[in-house]
Amino acid sequence: MNKPPNRTLTLRDVSEASGVSEMTVSRVLRNRGDVSDATRKRVLASAKALGYVPNKIAGALASSRVNLVAVIIPSMSNLVFPEVMMGINEVLEETELQPVMGLTDYTREKEEKVLYEMLSWRPSGVIIAGLEHSDASRAMLRASGIPVVEIMDVDGTPVDSVVGISHRRAGEQMGRAILKGGYRRIGFMGTTMPRDHRARKRFEGLTDVLGKAGVEIAEREFYSGGSALLKGREMTQALLGRDPDLDFLYYSNDLIGAGGLLWLLEQGYDIPAKIGLAGFNGLNLLKGLPRELATMDACRFEIGRRAAQIIADRAQPDADQAPQRIALEPKISYGDTLRRP
Amino acid sequence: MNKPPNRTLTLRDVSEASGVSEMTVSRVLRNRGDVSDATRKRVLASAKALGYVPNKIAGALASSRVNLVAVIIPSMSNLVFPEVMMGINEVLEETELQPVMGLTDYTREKEEKVLYEMLSWRPSGVIIAGLEHSDASRAMLRASGIPVVEIMDVDGTPVDSVVGISHRRAGEQMGRAILKGGYRRIGFMGTTMPRDHRARKRFEGLTDVLGKAGVEIAEREFYSGGSALLKGREMTQALLGRDPDLDFLYYSNDLIGAGGLLWLLEQGYDIPAKIGLAGFNGLNLLKGLPRELATMDACRFEIGRRAAQIIADRAQPDADQAPQRIALEPKISYGDTLRRP
DNA sequence: CTGAAAGCGCTAACAT
DNA sequence: ATGTTAGCGCTTTCAG
Numbered sequence: 060m061n062k063p064p065n066r067t068l069t070l071r072d073v074s075e076a077s078g079v080s081e082m083t084v085s086r087v088l089r090n091r092g093d094v095s096d097a098t099r100k101r102v103l104a105s106a107k108a109l110g111y112v113p114n115k116i117a118g119a120l121a122s123s124r125v126n127l128v129a130v131i132i133p134s135m136s137n138l139v140f141p142e143v144m145m146g147i148n149e150v151l152e153e154t155e156l157q158p159v160m161g162l163t164d165y166t167r168e169k170e171e172k173v174l175y176e177m178l179s180w181r182p183s184g185v186i187i188a189g190l191e192h193s194d195a196s197r198a199m200l201r202a203s204g205i206p207v208v209e210i211m212d213v214d215g216t217p218v219d220s221v222v223g224i225s226h227r228r229a230g231e232q233m234g235r236a237i238l239k240g241g242y243r244r245i246g247f248m249g250t251t252m253p254r255d256h257r258a259r260k261r262f263e264g265l266t267d268v269l270g271k272a273g274v275e276i277a278e279r280e281f282y283s284g285g286s287a288l289l290k291g292r293e294m295t296q297a298l299l300g301r302d303p304d305l306d307f308l309y310y311s312n313d314l315i316g317a318g319g320l321l322w323l324l325e326q327g328y329d330i331p332a333k334i335g336l337a338g339f340n341g342l343n344l345l346k347g348l349p350r351e352l353a354t355m356d357a358c359r360f361e362i363g364r365r366a367a368q369i370i371a372d373r374a375q376p377d378a379d380q381a382p383q384r385i386a387l388e389p390k391i392s393y394g395d396t397l398r399r400p
Numbered sequence: 401m402n403k404p405p406n407r408t409l410t411l412r413d414v415s416e417a418s419g420v421s422e423m424t425v426s427r428v429l430r431n432r433g434d435v436s437d438a439t440r441k442r443v444l445a446s447a448k449a450l451g452y453v454p455n456k457i458a459g460a461l462a463s464s465r466v467n468l469v470a471v472i473i474p475s476m477s478n479l480v481f482p483e484v485m486m487g488i489n490e491v492l493e494e495t496e497l498q499p500v501m502g503l504t505d506y507t508r509e510k511e512e513k514v515l516y517e518m519l520s521w522r523p524s525g526v527i528i529a530g531l532e533h534s535d536a537s538r539a540m541l542r543a544s545g546i547p548v549v550e551i552m553d554v555d556g557t558p559v560d561s562v563v564g565i566s567h568r569r570a571g572e573q574m575g576r577a578i579l580k581g582g583y584r585r586i587g588f589m590g591t592t593m594p595r596d597h598r599a600r601k602r603f604e605g606l607t608d609v610l611g612k613a614g615v616e617i618a619e620r621e622f623y624s625g626g627s628a629l630l631k632g633r634e635m636t637q638a639l640l641g642r643d644p645d646l647d648f649l650y651y652s653n654d655l656i657g658a659g660g661l662l663w664l665l666e667q668g669y670d671i672p673a674k675i676g677l678a679g680f681n682g683l684n685l686l687k688g689l690p691r692e693l694a695t696m697d698a699c700r701f702e703i704g705r706r707a708a709q710i711i712a713d714r715a716q717p718d719a720d721q722a723p724q725r726i727a728l729e730p731k732i733s734y735g736d737t738l739r740r741p
Numbered sequence: 742c743t744g745a746a747a748g749c750g751c752t753a754a755c756a757t
Numbered sequence: 758a759t760g761t762t763a764g765c766g767c768t769t770t771c772a773g
Contacts, residue, residue, distance in 0.1 A: 069750060080760050093758055110543045115520040116460045117750035120765045135482040144476055148503060157517060159500050162489060176498060179456040202451045288688025318688045325690060347629025347659045349666060410766060421744050434742055458766035461749050
């Protein structure tokens, strides 16, 4: 038995074990340049026998190439972001880039801190949720000189590239569908999250369209934390308690919408004839409810894919560095809870 | 306006701008050693004015300290892991350690690859899901010489430390509760995931206990992919179609359990009198269903916390490096779908 | 309290 | 096809 090393192995160890220069070992391990087959085999054998694992820290410093992509998102408990990550992963897996995640908890202070940390690793690109950042964050992003893709939302001015949907338009679109469905007395439920700019934009789009038709939001209710499903129930009950004549409920996410739906069904409400419902996100979860909730797909997976693709493309030598703007088009899914025109 | 730099800033730039040596700048930026207040202020001002972001790659190489913790989990789409991550985050946030995530998609090949990638960054610790790894992975972990915490499961032989619950015992415990509830004709539903060792262990624990009481699993059904809620419905219908006399359904996760519950309620089944149900995980989502599904908490958040704590403790200079074994004790939550003894 | 020298482990660029 | 040299940007160590 070999005694395990008390320090980690270096190229030099492999070099000595195989009798070739460090440089040749390096070439073999990276599949670079011409190395004779015999040498290659010998080196590989030595490396494996020793259990050598290259030191990327040193490699990155020497080559000033870091195959990391910083992904900065608000939270993981919001079902939306894991799906974005999966899209990113799917694309980066085909490359040598690796995503590294940072969480902001929906606060600008943390975003700034996380961004600083991330940038200090000199990643090959940054994917960051939202278009609203502190001036300092924006300055860091610009000064970094690396590709930046802001995701989820396209309503605003990006630092560099942007991939998302227009939440304002999504709200407008839903507003139109609600009106066409003949609904007139509308309640709104959402999070109190002060920094949920995207929900705010949807809400503004909605109220705009309704307003132009002379319709106002009759009641609203906000929540934070806890089981979204349960909150959906509670808020729905509260809202209808205050105004029993509501004929449509718009939820800022599918989970509270599902809670509301379950409660309404238990109470025997006639959906979507007497009261209509819609959520937002297009969660897979909705398939399997007693009725399928009307919703709009936030294109989460695709957003992740496209953003990663931009970074991957730009990481190629002499790639086109022009900023991209990709606005995806979400479609309304009527499900069983929104009367069709 | 300053022209933005075409290369990234170095300590030298700050050194020149502030008129002190690079060494002193380095000390200021890391709050190390004694630096006069005047110098400190001057350096900080220059650094900020230039927009200097330290290069951790170089710092890590020079100090051979990398404040990264590799977290290797199967997937993000499984609701379980985001919660583990949140626990990890909560603890690491108080330290200067930063989690870096790697996904294995439940395959050993990817696990091995991801582990290799991660180790090549020389992290301060590894948190990895499960106890079942390839020999090569185990060898890498051991040879790395860094703290390793295997999480989720304690039924097996860890490389180093381990934090989790005994899934075998969880299955046994549920088996006993089922028997005490007076149920005798039991159906099982779960994933086909060949590598879901933890679900398998729960299943074994369950069948063991039932077997000793002369009770066998009457029917079983497996699924993969798609909306778990929907699959729960479909499998439940299929199972009861094949054997209408089943009086208990054990689901390997809460989401399919919730689907089954919804379907049974629609069909007018008498729960938990005529038929009992239980899931696994203790998802927050369950609060808000028409009835609360019986389940067992997998202690996800706490597992994350404890694992991170072990790494954080060991990262301290001259810390105790002895392997830890932390077996958390999940409790049954009877909800409204499991008859109490 | 501050600075100068040496080197972390690797790779780019240039030999041979 | 292989080796040599000179750093990458920082921190450690030792000297003032």
